[in-house]
Amino acid sequence: MVYCKNIFDPNTREWYMFEAYREARYAYNKGECPIGAVIVRDGEIVARAHNCKEVRKNALEHAEVIAIRKAASKLGDWRLSDCDMYVTLEPCTMCAGALVLSRIKNLYIGARDPKAGAVISVFNVLDEVKLNHHVNYCVGILEEECSNILKDFFRKLRKRQ
Numbered sequence: 001m002v003y004c005k006n007i008f009d010p011n012t013r014e015w016y017m018f019e020a021y022r023e024a025r026y027a028y029n030k031g032e033c034p035i036g037a038v039i040v041r042d043g044e045i046v047a048r049a050h051n052c053k054e055v056r057k058n059a060l061e062h063a064e065v066i067a068i069r070k071a072a073s074k075l076g077d078w079r080l081s082d083c084d085m086y087v088t089l090e091p092c093t094m095c096a097g098a099l100v101l102s103r104i105k106n107l108y109i110g111a112r113d114p115k116a117g118a119v120i121s122v123f124n125v126l127d128e129v130k131l132n133h134h135v136n137y138c139v140g141i142l143e144e145e146c147s148n149i150l151k152d153f154f155r156k157l158r159k160r161q
Contacts, residue, residue, distance in 0.1 A: 011043050013086070013108055017141040020086040020110065023050040023063065024149055030055060034149045037063040037087040039071040039080065039104075046083065047071035063087060064095035068102045079103045086110075088146040090117035090139070096125035100133050107137040110146025 016038055023036025027050035039047040049066035053059060064087055072078045081103040088110040091099060096118040099107060107126070109119065118125045119137055126135045 013138070013141050016040055016045070016084075016086045017088070017108060017110055017146070019045060019048065020063075020088050021142060021145055021149070023048050024088045024146070027051045027063070028149060028153055034153050035063045035087065035089045037067040037085060039067050039083050039085050041071075041075070041080075041083045046074050060094070062092070062095050064091055065098050068098055068104075072102065081105055084108065086141070088142075089113050089150065090119050090121055092116045093118040093123060093125060096123070099135050100126065100131055103133050104135050107135050108141050109137060109139045110142050111150065112139060112143075 020036040020038045023038065024034040025036070027036060028034035032051045032054050034051070036050045037048070038045050047067045047070035049063045049070060051063050052061040052066065064085065067085065068080065071080055071083060079102070083104055084106040085099065085104050086108045090109050090111065090113040092113070107119070112121050114121050116122060120139060126137055
């Protein structure tokens with residue numbers, strides 16, 4: 001008999017990122033760009049989301065924005081200053097701006113986005129000194145898994161076209 005337990009201990013950065021990765025899998029299975037996000041407060045996931053741009057026909061339906069909206073609704077406040085976000089791909093400029101505006105405390109990123117990343121790759125919105133809030137960030141948690149699902153998605157998309 002084989003016994004397998006969760007490869008990640010609960011309440012670790014890897015565990016939360018794996019939860020974001022699960023959201024990315026949901027997006028993948030719907031034909032959406034596979035990006036997932038979770039928002040955590042006091043060790044509890046208060047919101048989870050994945051990209052829904054194609055399904056909802058709306059360019060603003062990024063995982064990060066949806067997760068922020070859900071967390072604000074659940075917590076009853078737009079200020080998420082005691083919350084952390086885990087997202088599988090480096091946020092774009094819109095999402096990085098939303099992180100600043102919602103006062104997210106810490107951001108944990110899976111894979112970098114060399115074409116549109118607005119945290120460290122193309123722009124660095126979160127460190128802009130003129131902004132009144134600064135988000136701490138950490139990049140590279142489950143980077144291989146988060147990168148591979150995107151590569152696989154776009155490989156299959158190119159084959160269909």
